[in-house]
Amino acid sequence: MVVWTSAWLHGAAASDDVLDAAQAWAEVHQVCAADAETATRLELPEPGETPAGLALLLAAVRRAGGGSGGLALPVAGDVRGLDGASEFSRHALRRGEAAVFPDARLGLVPERHVEGMLRWTIHQIGELAPAEHVPVGEAEHGMSSAMREAASTLTELDVSRRRPGVRGEIAESVSARPQPSWPEGVPQRCLRVLQRSTELEAILRVAADDAPGGAVSASADRVRSQALNPLFESVRTARRAAVDEMVRVLRQRAEQH
Template sequence: MVVWTSAWLHGAAASDDLLDALQTWAESQEVLAADEDLAARLDLPGPQETPAGPALLLAALRKAGAGGGQLVLPVPGDARGLGGSSPFAKLAMRVGEAVVLPQAGIGLVPQRIAEGILRWTVFGIGDLPPAEHLPIGEAEHGMASAMREAASTLVDLGVAKHRPGVREEIAQTISARPAPPWPEGVPQRTLRILQRATEVEAILWVATDDAPGGALSASAIRGRTEALRPLFDAVRAARRSSVAEMVRVLGDHAEKP
């Protein structure tokens, strides 16, 4: 949503292409404003009304003067990009992801409310602190370094044990994640880093699955959690940095004559 919306707002993608791309995540998309005042300002249905389709959201973003978006991936203990305790921040933290459109003062939070149905709730967010800038190369290096350190620590703790079928588990986890199309012009490097982040995350989920042969004692689980936390953080940082770089490049292309 961040990349495609930014591409569309900068004239680098058609609205139909954006709407088609969203269907990768759910066949049906619906939109609601979080409160009545925002609903009236953006011509969106309010929280007690029948949701609208995503095409109405695009019209609302254009009306609000939205520009390039930002990806927010909050977790407990890391609320960067949310700007304090607000209805937007609380829902984004619970869901674990959100879109911030700072020029329009709007935040979007996706929720899967039923099989095949994704709801986008639109919030007014006011002024937020500037997004933290992490160069794409630094993010890529950080993920690789965190992976090496986590592997070494797990070996030292004695919890990096082989179990049958682990490669197949990782492959299945990767294949289960939707693979959306991307607008023309996004850097290939960012796509490679996003793919690597998906692969590393799959390894992490398999590593934290306490199947037979996994880390079962309380002390081993605590050690494993501490060892893997920096790698989870590095994956999130790589995703945020890749998306920010895509948005930057799309914006730069739009400004060229």
């Protein structure tokens, strides 16, 4: 959503392209404002009213002065990309993801209520916490190191012995993730980093799973968390870096034309 909406705002994609790409995530997208004030400002439905479609979300972001978007992937202890103790931050933290458009002072939080339907809640946001810029090359290198560490962690935790078929679980998790199209001209390196992040996350989810055969004590569970948390962080860092770079390239190309 961040990449496609940014591409549209900069004239690098048509609105129909954005709507078509969104079908990879859900057949139906619903849009509503987080509160009455936001609804009035953006001419969107209030909470409890019949939601709007995705086209009105795009129009609302543009009307509010939206430029390039950014990706927030907050977790407890890491709220980069959020705006402090706000309802938007609390909502984004619960969901673990959000799209932010600082120029428009808007934050978009997706939530899947039923299969095949994704609802976007639009919040007005304040000043965002600064997020460190990570070059995509650095993120890719970090991913490679994390992949090696993840494989080593799986071996140390002896996950394969306790859970036969673990490789199939990982493959199924990767294949189940939506495979969206991308705007023309986005760097292939960014797409490679996103694909590797998906693979790494699938491995880490298996290692972190509390299914039978997992850690047998609180201390063992603590050791496992300490080993995996930095690797999960590398996934979030890589995704943010890839999205930032794609948005930067699209904006730069638009400015040159």
